[in-house]
Amino acid sequence: MNNIILSIKDLHIKIGDREILKGINLEVKAGETHAIMGPNGTGKSTLAAVIAGREGYNVTQGQVLYKGENLLEMSPERRSREGVFLGFQYPVEIPGVSITDFLKTAINEHRKYHGLEPISAKDFLALMNEKKKLVEMTSNLANRSVNEGFSGGEKKRNEIFQMAMLEPALAILDETDSGLDIDALRIVANGVNKLRTKENAIVVITHYQRLLDYIVPDVVHVMYDGNIVMTGNKSLAMNLEKHGYAWVKEQLDIS
Amino acid sequence: MEIVKQDYSKFERQLKIFFEEKYQDFSLKFPERAVAFQQFITEGFPTRQLESWRNTDLAHILNDNYHIVAPNDRNLLSTAAFHCNVQGINVHEISITNGFSNQKLIKLDNDVIYGSLQEAILQYPDLVSKHFGKYNKHLDGFSSLNDTFWLDGAFVYVPDNISLDLPLQILNAYNWDEQLFLSVRNLIVLGKNSKMTLLHCDDSLNHHRALSNSVSEIYMDEYSEMDYYKLQNINNKTAIVNRIIFYQEQASRLNANQVSLNGGLLRNDIHVKLDGKMSDADVSGAYLMDKNQMIDNHVHVHHAVSDCTSNQEFRGVLDDYAATVFNGYILVDKDAQKTAAQQSCRHILVSDKAKIETQPFLEIYADDVKCSHGASVGQLDNEALFYMRSRGIDEQNARTLLTYAFVSVVLDKIKIKPLRERYADMIKQRLSGNLGICGQCVLDCSIKEKMEQLDGLKLF
Known part of the structure; x- marks a missing residue:
């Protein structure tokens, strides 16, 4: 029981009058990597946003527990400090704030929350250098403003770099593979793989099986129309790739 | 049209009585002061009927009494010179307290001269009269008042082909236990192919109201370069009417930057005249205002000849009930072809009570120009x-x-x-919220201030 990191029960979400999530159930344990697949507009990103604490979503039913605590009551910053990380599908550009300042502030807020002293400049630099290697990031990138003028690949790499710096217990990676060429995909996926441990959990949201060749999931879920309609192992992803999402619909109609 | 006057009578009346009493003191060497004062009597303080003052109400500032700084006040107002060291920077310094320069005049080995303007008039009358008043523009009653009542200020002269080794800092501080009305006048002259960095700070050292009416004329000869950094951090009762006129000759380059952190009413008129081909002016500023603070920036760039470039870039952040006016003006004369001029001002309103009025003015008489302007008001990106x-x-x-x-x-x-x-x-x-204007020093920080006693200078 202790190793359950995320437990979602019968989660219903509305945006305005429209119901987007219609009773999601999901359990993710420490050491596991889950993949959530599905066509556009089925609520995958909504699920990620709700876990991270984005405003504008109305929880009408159900609960989300993170390490046994009610996640939905926490502010986004507290979720982060408790170890929840969202890799954004569209990372935000913040002109004027350098990656260094941004991450140093974030890390120190995490440390303060856990009753630790601020990180020293020397230790921070060492940490940056160590983690930069993980995503093969060039050093001058860190001096640039957060995501400003970054290519699609650089932005996604920067997300994984931040994940590496913050060492979350639960990382939700929302379409981290979109907009990446083969080389960038390999770099990002390798970065994620290096961050997998027995203590943390990763949820990868993707359209394509391609990413899962690199980040091999323990569990694969298929979302359709606001619900998780299939759960299986890696072969489920292969079947999807082979038959397309129409196949999911057929299977649903049969049952 | 009948002009309805706002009630500025209290201080106007006081000025009239004062000038009659002290007429002798002021006009002994400068009979033109009487003419200037007559002009002030005619035009009065600017009211909101005047386009350039449309959004700025002076009533609360002008319905008050002030100690009007007079020539014989030099000893009275003598107080410790204020110094402000920025770590890692050595400067040549002119400290002006309550309108009077604490330095006489210094001449460096390379013939650079800096110090008191009054002293410069005595020692270098030809040099000063060649430039003094030549670039100033009559804008309104405040211009006349400065012409009437100015007593001292900073003078800087950088000869041809000289690059000033250190930045020069003009510290303009208010520190008196009465409400002061001050009229400071600065003159900075850059010779051909010369170069300097000027730090110009306005600071109040206590919480008394002051009304400061200053004019700075900056002449930039051919191929000269100036980096000008203005810092305004004054108390919330004090009003500053600050006019800076940059006159640029051929291929001169100006980088003027102004950061305003605190102040009751900050009115800045920044005028640039590009009067020599291939000259360039970059005028930028940032302001952070809250409570009932107000800043009113008028930036006026005049392209008088062809092939010049200019850029205006201002950013403002307004919280609480703060208000700002930004008027960016670009004037391109008929012969000023191949002008490239741009202007941008962007603002963030933190509270829904804060107010902003921003107006671009482009007046273009040439046909081969590239001009642009942009203004925005918004909130932080969610x-x-x-x-x-x-x-x-x-x-x-x-x-x-x-x-x-x-x-x-x-x-x-x-x-x-x-x-x-x-x-x-x-x-x-x-x-x-940690930078206010503390009792002793507005630049309250890791900096060590030195207080020095004045040696009593007497110029009149």
């Missing part, structure tokens, strides 16, 4: 706020970081690294 919070950054801190980032674009214009860092530090303190 997506960016969420992004930062999702990384564990507290909402308030995220706001501070984003606001800082917004104005930091303007800080990038500051070329001296320690100064830029100092500004950045002050702005961060300002944003987190």
Whole structure:
């Protein structure tokens, strides 16, 4: 029981009058990597946003527990400090704030929350250098403003770099593979793989099986129309790739 | 049209009585002061009927009594000279307290001259009269008043082909236990192919109201270069009417930057005249205002000849009931072909009570020009706020970081690294509410101030 990191029960979400999530159930344990697949507009990103604490979503039913605590009551910053990380599908550009300042502030807020002293400049630099290697990031990138003028690949790499710096217990990676060429995909996926441990959990949201060749999931879920309609192992992803999402619909109609 | 006068009578009346009494003191050597005062009587203080004062009400400032600084006040107002050291920067310094320069006049080995303007008039009458009053523009009653009542200020002369080794700092401080009305006059002359960095600070050292009416004329001869950094951090009762006129000859280059952190009413008229081909002016500024503070910036760039470039870039952050006016004016004369002039002013309103009036004016008589202007008023980017919070950054801190980032674009214009860092530090303190204007020193920080006694200078 202790190793359950995320437990979602019968989660219903509305945006305005429209119901987007219609009773999601999901359990993710420490050491596991889950993949959530599905066509556009089925609520995958909504699920990620709700876990991270984005405003504008109305929880009408159900609960989300993170390490046994009610996640939905926490502010986004507290979720982060408790170890929840969202890799954004569209990372935000913040002109004027350098990656260094941004991450140093974030890390120190995490440390303060856990009753630790601020990180020293020397230790921070060492940490940056160590983690930069993980995503093969060039050093001058860190001096640039957060995501400003970054290519699609650089932005996604920067997300994984931040994940590496913050060492979350639960990382939700929302379409981290979109907009990446083969080389960038390999770099990002390798970065994620290096961050997998027995203590943390990763949820990868993707359209394509391609990413899962690199980040091999323990569990694969298929979302359709606001619900998780299939759960299986890696072969489920292969079947999807082979038959397309129409196949999911057929299977649903049969049952 | 009948002009309805606002009630500025209290201080106007006081000025009239004062001038009649002290007429002798003021006009002994400068009979033109009487003419200037007559002009003031005719035009009075600017009212909101005047387009350039349409959004700025002076009533609360002018319905008050002031100690009008007079020639024989030099000894009375003598107080310790204020020094402000920015770590990592050595400067040549002119400290002006309550309108009087604490230095006489210094001449360096390379013939650079700096110090008191009054002293310069005595020692270098030809040099001063060649430039004094030649670039100033009559804008309104405040112009006449400065012509009437100015007593002292800073004088700087950089000869041809000289690059001033250190930045020169003009510290303009108010520190008196009465409400003061001051009229400061500065004259800076850059010779051909010369170069200098000027730091110009307005500071109040106590919480008394002051009304400061200053005029600075800056002449830039051919191929000269100037980096001008103005810092305004004065108390919330004090009003500043600050006129700076840059006159640029051929291929001169100006980088003028102004950061305003506190002040009751800050009115800045920044005028640039590009009167020599291939000259370039970059005028930028950042302001952070809250409570009932007000800043009114009028930037006027005049392209008088062809092939010049100019850029105006201003960023403002307004909280509480703060108000701002930004008027950016570009005038392109008929012969000023191949002009490239741009202007941008962007603002963030933190509260829904803060007010902003922004107006671009483009007056273009040439046909081969490239001019652009842009103005925006907005809030902080919610997506960016969420992004930062999702990384564990507290909402308030995220706001501070984003606001800082917004104005930091303007800080990038500051070329001296320690100064830029100092500004950045002050702005961060300002944003987190820690930079006020403390009783002793507005630049309250790690800096050590030195207080020195004045040697009594007597110029009149």
